Amino acid sequence: MQTTGPVAVMQPRPDLDSMAYGQPYAAPQPVVVANNGGGAIAALSNSFAASPAPMPIGYAAPMTVRNGTSYHLDAGDKLRVVVYGQEGLTNSYAIDAGGSITMPLIGAVPARGRTTAGLAGEIAARLRNGYIREPSVAVEIEAYRPFFILGEVLAPGQYPYVPNMTVESAVAIAGGFSPRAKRDLVTITHTENGGAMRAVVPLGTPLSPGDTVFVGERWF
Numbered sequence: 001m002q003t004t005g006p007v008a009v010m011q012p013r014p015d016l017d018s019m020a021y022g023q024p025y026a027a028p029q030p031v032v033v034a035n036n037g038g039g040a041i042a043a044l045s046n047s048f049a050a051s052p053a054p055m056p057i058g059y060a061a062p063m064t065v066r067n068g069t070s071y072h073l074d075a076g077d078k079l080r081v082v083v084y085g086q087e088g089l090t091n092s093y094a095i096d097a098g099g100s101i102t103m104p105l106i107g108a109v110p111a112r113g114r115t116t117a118g119l120a121g122e123i124a125a126r127l128r129n130g131y132i133r134e135p136s137v138a139v140e141i142e143a144y145r146p147f148f149i150l151g152e153v154l155a156p157g158q159y160p161y162v163p164n165m166t167v168e169s170a171v172a173i174a175g176g177f178s179p180r181a182k183r184d185l186v187t188i189t190h191t192e193n194g195g196a197m198r199a200v201v202p203l204g205t206p207l208s209p210g211d212t213v214f215v216g217e218r219w220f
Contacts, residue, residue, distance in 0.1 A: 072192055073111045073119065074210060075099055076145030081123065084136040089127075092142055105131050113192075116141060144209035149174045151215035152181035161209040168203040170213050182218040189214070 073079075075095050081103070083089040093101040099112025101119075106126040111119050120139040127135040144161040147170060154175030162169075167186050177183055188205065189198045189212040207213070 071115060071141075072113050073116070073141075074145060074192070075112065076210065077111075077141060078143040079111070079116070079119075080140045080142045081120075082138045082140075083123070083127065083132070084138075086132065086135075095145075147207055147210065148212040149215070150212065151186075152178040152217050153215050154178055161207070165207040166203065167201060167205050167207060167213055170207055171203070171215065177215065180217045182216045185216075187214040187216065188212070 073095060075097050078092060078094045079101065080092050081090065081101070089104055091103075093103065095101055095111045098108075100108040100110050102108050103123065106123070109119070109123055109126065114122065116139040120137045123139070124135045124137040127137070144163070146158045147161045147165070148158050149170050150156045153171055154177075156174060159170070159173050167188070171177060171186075183203075185200050185202060187198060187200050188207070189196060190208060191197075191210060
């Protein structure tokens with residue numbers, strides 16, 4: 001991932017707009033679970049049958065450089081982008097299926113695979129190129145992309161991701177185990193940057209946005 005503008009990171013706050021006059025903090029590192037597989041719900045079900053953290057915020061400002069968080073954005077994430085002093089650019093933007101957000105003046109900005117800090121830096125760099133002399137940009141995740149849970153649960157499907165989720169809480173959201181479920185281990189598929197990884201994990205394992213959980217059937 002490459003950014004062309006300076007990047008800083010701020011501690012998540014309830015309202016990104018209120019950060020315009022706040023002070024920067026060091027952001028915690030999100031936990032990302034790595035696993036293998038992917039696809040639509042039906043395809044995933046057939047395939048299977050055969051780390052989470054507070055919302056990261058990226059902040060880009062002139063003459064300031066800090067490390068970004070490790071959470072990588074993807075299609076389905078909804079972002080709040082603030083360009084300080086520019087109400088026409090400050091808005092909520094969803095990452096589309098192509099992995100980009102579309103903003104006034106600068107058009108489509110690739111977001112897939114970037115951190116919030118990296119995206120803030122890219123937006124600032126594009127605005128600096130002929131639009132705003134010294135742009136100051138902040139990016140916050142308003143809503144993560146959903147997770148999927150399939151197999152032996154009472155209500156399989158797609159659900160909103162909540163920070164700090166585990167496999168166990170995902171099962172609870174899906175109505176709990178079915179009578180035939182294997183209850184000690186499940187399979188998680190994690191997709192990131194075009195690659196997919198799969199792993200068999202215990203119920204206490206953290207989930208990441210976009211993960212797919214498959215609960216298998218016990219054999220006895």
